[in-house]
Amino acid sequence: MAVPFRDLPSAAARLLADAAAAGVAARQRVQAAVADIALPGPARLSDYQRAAVSRMAEGILLDLEGALARGIAERLGEHAPPVLVERETPIALPVLERAGLPHDVELVALLLRRATEHRLGRRLRRTGGPGPLEAILGDADVEIARAAAAVLTAEARRYDGFHDAALPLVDLPGELLHRLVWSVAAALRIELVQRDDLPAAAVDRAAAAAAQALLAGHDEAAGFDGRALALVRTLDRAGRLEDDAVADFAEGGQVAVTVAALAHRAALDPAGAWEMALDPAGSRLAVLLRAAGLGGEGAGRILAAWLVHPRDIGEIGEDLASLSEADAREATRLWRLDPAFRAAIQALA
Structure with a gap:
């Protein structure tokens, strides 16, 4: 018969409690490992x-x-x-x-x-x-320069x-x-x-x-x-959110500003744009680029910068050439709905 924890010295009870907790943690680690192994390679988290x-x-x-x-x-x-x-x-x-x-x-x-x-x-x-971003800090358009400075200030907080x-x-x-x-x-x-x-x-x-x-x-x-979205809207009002500008942000490592620009141009909920933009396979990124109205050159620059495998870039680029902007926008229609409505649809489906 097991001895109740309350009848043991406090140190012994603590040791047994810790051992029990460690046993639970060990089972959880195995379950997590099994779940991770079951995922396809690209879907697994890296260390x-x-x-x-x-x-x-x-x-x-x-x-x-x-x-x-x-x-x-x-x-x-x-x-x-x-x-x-x-x-x-x-x-x-x-x-x-x-x-x-x-x-x-x-x-x-x-x-x-x-x-x-x-x-x-x-x-x-x-x-x-x-x-x-640094290149437009001294922009002649004061609003653009201020918006860029605000993004850089906010970005500095995002590192330890x-x-x-x-x-x-x-x-x-x-x-x-x-x-x-x-x-x-x-x-x-x-x-x-x-x-x-x-x-x-x-x-x-x-x-x-x-x-x-x-x-x-x-x-x-x-x-x-x-602040990234405010910069994108300011650039758009000035007529400066063209394909080359978005591709420049993408190639320069300004990932969040790029995603904000794509979401704005495609009229998408930012959460959906993020989910598609960081797709490691690249197919959802390509659909997002077309839904945002990027032409072949601008889309190709972003695919080449963000995807790792040249073979994927070539195959996706060929498929992208046959995808119309209208079809891409229809494919992303769910991400234009109210977030609560979209969540309810996804939960019930």
Whole structure:
């Protein structure tokens, strides 16, 4: 008969609990490996993608924990426990990891997009001369110059101290941030009430107020995607969003600006444009290029820059020549619908 944990010394109970958790984790690793092996080769995540997604997810949760911990400590005042002020070790992160929050589908999709975009941009980024954004910083059109400067400023936040991909909180979509903020606030609340024996009512008030203040200060337009779209619209109003300009951004490693331009020209939801643009096989990228009205030369430049295998570029280029813009736009029609309507269609189908 197994001995209940409560009848064991605390150290022994902790060891058995850790061993049980490790057993669960081992089974989960095997299940993940089986699922990964079952995928076709191009669909499998690379080691870089896995590591980058994991690192960025942890960074976002720690950033949120830090911001909320400071807000809660300010509101608790002299009653704030040292663990909340000093934060030598994460408080909420272990709770969130046990609950599986880093596996939020929308968060993982966004981080995977950022990791893929970063690697593609790094491969294409020019050295020894100004990139396409730097080239228009001194543009005679003041609005274009300001929009380009805003994009570059926002871009600087998207790297960590080692110049690896990062995703600052300002770049998170509002709905996703809302979900993450309240989850982290709840995790902090659980730990503070259970571990530090603080009054639940006081912690609840402080945590709710800190979360609401953090959410109130969020402005999606100030994020990188918002600024990239603002630049694209400014260029379009000036009649300067022609094929060569889009191809220049693509070849210069400005992946997000390129995708924003394609989404704008094709009148697509940006989420759909991202999904098609980063298709490793290239066929969905080709359909996106045609839906955006790019001619053969501009589309060919982007395919040649973004795809890895020359054979794929040649085959896709031949197929693209026979695809009309009208047919491409019809094929992407779903991504012109209201996002909630589209999600409902996809869920029910």
